[in-house]
Structure formats: C-alpha cells, structure tokens
Amino acid sequence: MRVLIVEDDREIAHFVQRGLKESGHGADVVFNGDDGLEHALSGDYDVIIVDRMLPGRDGLSLIQAVRASGSRTPVLILSALGEVDDRVKGLKAGGDDYLTKPFALTELLARIEALGRRISPDETVTRYMVGDLALDRLTHKVTRAGDVIVLQPREYRLLEYLMRNAGQVVTRTMLLEHVWDYHFDPQTNVIDVHVSRLRGKIDKGFDKPLLHTVRGAGYMMRDGDV
Amino acid sequence: MATSSYLKSTVFRRTAVVVLLLALVAASCVGLVGWYANSLLTRGTEKMIEAEAAELKAELVARGFDALAIAVGERSRRGGASLYYLADANGQWRAGNLTVLPTWSGASGRGTFTYPSIAGATRTSRVAAGLLIDIDGRPRLVIGRDVDDQRALLDAIFRTTGLAAVLLALLGLVGSVVIAHHVQHRIAGMSAATRHIMSGDLSRRLPLDGSGDELDRLSMQLNDMLARIEELMTGLREVSDNIAHDLKTPLNRLRNSAEAALAAQSGAEAWKSGLERVIDEADGLIKTFNALLMIARLEAGSGPDAFETVEIGALARDVHELYEPVADDAGVQLTVDVTSNPVSRVNRHLLGQALANLIDNALKYGVSHGRPGQIGLGVSQADGFARIVVSDNGPGVAESERDRVLRRFVRLEASRSKPGTGLGLSLVAAVARIYKGRIKLEDNAPGLRVVLELPLA
Numbered sequence: 001m002r003v004l005i006v007e008d009d010r011e012i013a014h015f016v017q018r019g020l021k022e023s024g025h026g027a028d029v030v031f032n033g034d035d036g037l038e039h040a041l042s043g044d045y046d047v048i049i050v051d052r053m054l055p056g057r058d059g060l061s062l063i064q065a066v067r068a069s070g071s072r073t074p075v076l077i078l079s080a081l082g083e084v085d086d087r088v089k090g091l092k093a094g095g096d097d098y099l100t101k102p103f104a105l106t107e108l109l110a111r112i113e114a115l116g117r118r119i120s121p122d123e124t125v126t127r128y129m130v131g132d133l134a135l136d137r138l139t140h141k142v143t144r145a146g147d148v149i150v151l152q153p154r155e156y157r158l159l160e161y162l163m164r165n166a167g168q169v170v171t172r173t174m175l176l177e178h179v180w181d182y183h184f185d186p187q188t189n190v191i192d193v194h195v196s197r198l199r200g201k202i203d204k205g206f207d208k209p210l211l212h213t214v215r216g217a218g219y220m221m222r223d224g225d226v
Numbered sequence: 227m228a229t230s231s232y233l234k235s236t237v238f239r240r241t242a243v244v245v246l247l248l249a250l251v252a253a254s255c256v257g258l259v260g261w262y263a264n265s266l267l268t269r270g271t272e273k274m275i276e277a278e279a280a281e282l283k284a285e286l287v288a289r290g291f292d293a294l295a296i297a298v299g300e301r302s303r304r305g306g307a308s309l310y311y312l313a314d315a316n317g318q319w320r321a322g323n324l325t326v327l328p329t330w331s332g333a334s335g336r337g338t339f340t341y342p343s344i345a346g347a348t349r350t351s352r353v354a355a356g357l358l359i360d361i362d363g364r365p366r367l368v369i370g371r372d373v374d375d376q377r378a379l380l381d382a383i384f385r386t387t388g389l390a391a392v393l394l395a396l397l398g399l400v401g402s403v404v405i406a407h408h409v410q411h412r413i414a415g416m417s418a419a420t421r422h423i424m425s426g427d428l429s430r431r432l433p434l435d436g437s438g439d440e441l442d443r444l445s446m447q448l449n450d451m452l453a454r455i456e457e458l459m460t461g462l463r464e465v466s467d468n469i470a471h472d473l474k475t476p477l478n479r480l481r482n483s484a485e486a487a488l489a490a491q492s493g494a495e496a497w498k499s500g501l502e503r504v505i506d507e508a509d510g511l512i513k514t515f516n517a518l519l520m521i522a523r524l525e526a527g528s529g530p531d532a533f534e535t536v537e538i539g540a541l542a543r544d545v546h547e548l549y550e551p552v553a554d555d556a557g558v559q560l561t562v563d564v565t566s567n568p569v570s571r572v573n574r575h576l577l578g579q580a581l582a583n584l585i586d587n588a589l590k591y592g593v594s595h596g597r598p599g600q601i602g603l604g605v606s607q608a609d610g611f612a613r614i615v616v617s618d619n620g621p622g623v624a625e626s627e628r629d630r631v632l633r634r635f636v637r638l639e640a641s642r643s644k645p646g647t648g649l650g651l652s653l654v655a656a657v658a659r660i661y662k663g664r665i666k667l668e669d670n671a672p673g674l675r676v677v678l679e680l681p682l683a
Contacts, residue, residue: 102512104509180544182575184576184578185516186582186586187583188552189552190551193552194548194551216505
C-alpha cells in the first residue's frame with residue numbers, strides 16, 4: 001500500500017512513516033497543505049493521512065480540493081481537536097476516518113489497513129470464510145465446521161466486522177465505532193467482554209482458535225497464528 | 227484631600243456651572259423687570275411734560291408772556307414733583323420754582339438734568355426729566371419732573387439683586403464643594419477597596435453607607451459580582467490543585483516504571499513490560515486530559531453544534547446492551563426499564579458518554595461488599611422532560627457530599643483506592659447544563675440514584 005502523509009509536525013510524520021514502512025507499506029511525507037494537495041493529485045496513493053491544521057492550505061480545504069478533483073482515495077484525518085463536532089466537520093469535508101492526537105501507532109495502522117481495503121468492492125461478497133468458520137451475509141447464518149452457531153444480533157455484527165477485516169488488526173475503538181456506532185470512551189473493557197463472549201461461541205471446543213487477541217492493539221480473525 | 231482635587235472633581239465642576247448659570251438667569255430677570263419698569267415710568271413722565279408744554283405754549287400764544295408767567299407761577303405753587311423755570315427777554319428769572327436755568331446732562335434740551343434742592347440746611351443735587359422750550363428764538367422755559375426717587379428705587383433694586391446673585395453663587399459654590407467632598411469621600415473608599423482587590427485580596431468588598439442611593443446600589447451590584455468572581459476563582463484554584471495532584475500521581479508512576487525498567491538487570495523482557503506499563507500510564511493520562519478538555523469546552527458553553535433528535539429510550543437500551551456483559555462478569559445485575567421513549571435534541575455520542583459514565587460509576591463505586599449488586603437504568607417522561615435514572619444498591623453518597631461529587635476531580639475517600647479520574651459525574655453535570663437539563667443525586671435506600679433530566683425536543 002502507498003500512503004501519503006501530510007503532517008507539519010516532522011517528528012509525528014516520520015514516526016508514522018517509519019511505522020508504515022515496518023508494516024511493509026510505502027509512505028511519502030510532505031509538511032504543508034499546498035505540497036500535500038500537489039502530491040495527492042499527482043501521486044498514486046491508496047490512502048492519504050491529513051493533519052487537520054496545516055501551514056498554508058489547511059487540512060479540510062485540502063480534502064475538499066482532492067474530492068473536487070474526483071478522487072475517491074480514502075482519507076484519514078489526524079487532529080488534536082477531538083470533539084464530536086470536529087469529527088463531524090472532518091467527515092463532512094470528505095474524510096473517511098478521524099483519529100485524535102495523541103494516538104497509538106497500532107490504532108493508526110489498523111485504521112489505515114481498513115481504509116486501504118475499502119476500495120475493494122467487498123460489499124458484493126455474500127459469504128465470509130475464515131478457516132472452517134463461515135458467515136452468510138444473506139441468511140445471517142453462521143457455521144463452523146458445518147455446525148450452526150446461534151448468535152445475538154450484536155454478536156453477528158461484531159463477527160461480520162471482524163471477518164470482513166480478517167487477517168488485519170481491528171482495535172477496540174474501531175469496533176465501538178463500527179459495530180455500535182459510538183464515538184465515546186466506554187471507561188471499562190466493555191468491548192473485551194463482548195469479544196470474549198463471541199469467542200466462547202465460535203472458538204470454544206475447537207482446537208484451532210480463529211479469533212486472536214493482539215497485545216497492545218486489538219483483535220484479529222485469522223486461520224493460523226498471529 | 228487637597229483643594230485642587232475638589233476643583234478637578236466632576237461633581238464640583240458641574241454644580242458650579244449650574245449655580246453660576248442660575249445666578250446669571252436670576253440677575254437678568256430682575257434687571258429686565260427693572261429696566262422695563264423704568265422705561266414705562268419715564269415714558270409716562272415725558273408724556274405729561276409734553277402735554278403741559280402744549281398747554282403753556284397755547285397760553286403764550288393766546289394771552290401773551292405775562293399771562294404765561296402767571297400760569298407758571300400758579301403751577302409752581304401747587305408743589306409736588308413738577309419743576310418750572312421761566313426767563314424774560316433779557317434771560318432774567320421771571321417765574322417758577324427753579325431759580326436758575328438747570329444744566330442738562332445731554333446736549334439738547336430734552337432728557338434729564340440735575341438741579342439743586344434745599345431741604346432745611348442740606349443742599350442736595352437731584353435728578354429730573356424735563357424739556358427746554360424756546361420762546362422768541364431763545365431757550366427761556368423749562369418744564370420738568372423730579373425722577374430722583376424713581377432712580378433711587380431702581381438703583382436699590384439693582385444693588386440688592388446683584389448682591390443676591392453674588393450670595394447665591396457663593397452659597398452654591400460652597401454647596402458644591404460639600405457635595406463634591408461627600409462624593410469624593412465615597413469614591414475614594416471604593417477605589418481604595420478596588421486597589422486592595424486588584425492586589426489579590428478577593429475577599430475585600432466595596433464599602434456601603436446603607437443609604438440605598440445610586441452609589442450604594444452600584445456598590446452592592448459590584449459586590450455581588452466580586453462574590454461570583456471569588457467563587458469562580460476558588461473553584462478554579464481547587465481544580466488546579468486537583469489537576470496538579472491527579473496528574474502528578476500517574477506521571478510519577480509513569481516515571482517510576484521507566485526508571486525501574488531502565489535499572490532492571492534482566493534485559494529485554496523487563497524493558498518490554500516496563501515500556502508497556504509506561505504506555506498504559508500515558509493512555510490513562512490522555513484519557514484524563516480528553517475528559518477534562520471535553521468538560522472545559524462544555525462549561526465554556528461551546529457545546530457541539532451537531533444536535534440531532536435522539537430517542538432516549540432506544541439509546542438507553544443500546545448502552546444497556548453494551549454494558550450488560552461487563553456487569554454480568556462482575557456479578558452485578560444490570561436491568562433496563564424504559565417506560566416511554568422520549569425524544570430530545572442532543573448529541574447522541576455525548577449523551578451516550580454521559581450514560582456510560584453513570585453506569586461505569588455504578589459498577590465501580592455502587593456495589594457493596596457482601597450484597598449482590600443491582601444497577602437499574604430507567605427512562606421515563608414527565609413535565610416536558612426526558613428522565614433518565616441510574617440507580618444502584620451500593621454504599622450511596624452522603625447528602626452533604628452530593629453537590630461536591632459533581633465537581634471536577636472530586637473523589638470520595640472510600641473510592642480513592644479504585645481506578646477513575648474523578649471526572650465522570652462532572653461531565654454528566656456539564657452535559658445536563660449545556661442541554662438546559664438538570665442533574666440530581668438522591669438516596670436510593672440503599673444506594674445512590676442519579677436522575678438526569680433533559681428537555682424534550
């Protein structure tokens with residue numbers, strides 16, 4: 001994946017660039033909005049990371065200009081402004097995801113991965129498979145090794161999201177945002193308990209676990225070790 | 227206080243100007259009346275003299291000079307204020323109560339002249355108005371009226387008026403000095419108090435004299451304002467003290483973890499776990515800062531613009547569903563009771579955060595040892611408000627502490643040992659305020675019941 005980083009704080013920009021390279025992605029860094037727009041329009045990027053406040057052209061106007069040019073490249077907004085409002089404004093301007101500073105690198109990487117795959121038209125896929133676990137999106141039927149597993153509606157949505165992002169790290173915040181549609185801090189490990197209940201239904205009694213915990217990051221569906 | 231400062235005082239200047247204007251107006255009024263009365267009397271006198279002159283001229287024409295002399299003699303003897311003088315062809319006195327031709331003040335034979343008057347032993351010079359008439363081409367006949375008394379009266383009027391005006395001005399100036407002194411004295415008291423307050427003594431108040439006048443009322447209002455400012459400053463100081471304490475502790479733990487890992491001899495494993503602890507502490511600090519900033523923004527009155535109509539009952543069911551497994555794992559029964567589904571204009575995420583904070587608080591602090599925990603989340607609707615109730619059966623909060631726990635960083639002694647930022651309820655209170663709702667803490671006998679009421683959409 002090729003990622004463009006538009007961020008005026010050089011330390012953060014290089015930290016993110018290093019993190020992306022270590023995960024096997026290519027990353028270019030520019031430090032102001034005007035260079036950012038030039039790169040975004042000319043370069044061939046899979047994901048663009050844009051800081052909200054930039055010297056020259058600011059982040060939101062950069063995104064608007066990119067969208068006005070017809071580009072659908074996914075954009076992740078990085079911002080020190082974390083209020084509900086700022087998030088809404090960022091997404092309205094054409095951003096696809098919003099992450100508040102200070103952030104954990106694992107969180108950023110997981111979101112970039114998820115954004116990068118969004119261009120693949122997985123909405124047409126009607127059946128997710130991880131190992132011998134199958135989820136049918138039309139009938140909402142879940143089976144493992146042919147046995148039907150009965151899930152609550154929320155458990156089904158949780159599993160669907162995890163399976164759609166199979167092989168990738170999914171953070172707790174991403175789960176709260178996509179499965180529950182909440183952008184707040186739940187204070188306690190509510191997500192962990194939901195995930196462990198789901199795990200009890202899909203992994204219990206099988207030799208090979210499919211739902212893994214990634215320490216310090218989140219969870220991953222995968223047939224095999226993490 | 228120096229005299230020069232009185233002269234600079236606004237009150238003195240304004241009063242002085244008014245007093246001087248008043249004196250001027252009074253003087254001009256009296257002067258105008260005097261001048262008018264004088265001219266009226268003078269006109270009357272002139273008319274009488276002219277009439278008499280016409281009679282005497284007619285006498286002269288009809289019967290000759292000797293008859294005129296007799297007529298003048300007769301008129302002179304009648305007394306009163308009339309004055310006559312008649313000279314013969316040689317310019318010698320012939321008749322009249324004046325013995326010499328009087329000197330005219332003006333050049334012509336009209337207007338006023340002075341004449342000597344002998345009353346007993348004193349000889350005075352008096353003023354008269356009169357007419358000098360020519361006979362056979364020489365000025366020989368004088369007809370006059372004594373106007374000395376009239377003049378004296380007018381003079382007296384003008385003098386008294388002037389004196390009164392001067393007295394009025396003097397008294398007025400003295401009065402304005404007294405008023406200026408009084409006002410200056412009060413303002414000096416106020417500015418002394420202000421200087422004290424500016425130098426940091428926020429408990430100081432402006433002096434009141436109890437008169438209830440406008441200065442007193444102004445001082446009272448300023449004192450109310452000062453009381454409010456002092457309250458806010460105390461709150462701010464408390465918050466800064468608490469921030470210092472509540473952020474220093476995790477920072478200290480963070481530093482200790484890093485130090486311990488660095489000092490560890492065992493190498494990579496110890497460093498790794500040390501760094502993990504450092505990240506945990508940093509995450510905790512970030513959480514605290516985020517909550518603090520959110521409350522600060524809400525309290526500054528800048529709530530989210532992103533209002534939407536939210537079904538409170540549905541939201542409560544969602545939050546219940548999110549927390550139910552956690553409560554279950556903790557052996558706590560979390561129930562939801564939605565009797566109606568009121569709709570309010572709020573921000574869903576913000577209200578979700580508030581509900582999450584309330585349930586999280588109940589889970590952390592609302593469970594008594596040795597009693598199965600029960601937490602209830604209820605939604606109902608009454609009197610134009612959506613009513614959200616979160617109740618537990620834990621130790622509860624003493625009545626005296628209920629206001630205090632809504633403040634930032636306030637944590638009760640019993641809960642100090644448990645994790646938490648001390649900001650959860652403050653955020654709920656801030657949410658209630660921004661949406662013009664209410665928050666109440668009540669006794670659930672046993673336990674605590676938090677009631678959050680929000681206006682319906």
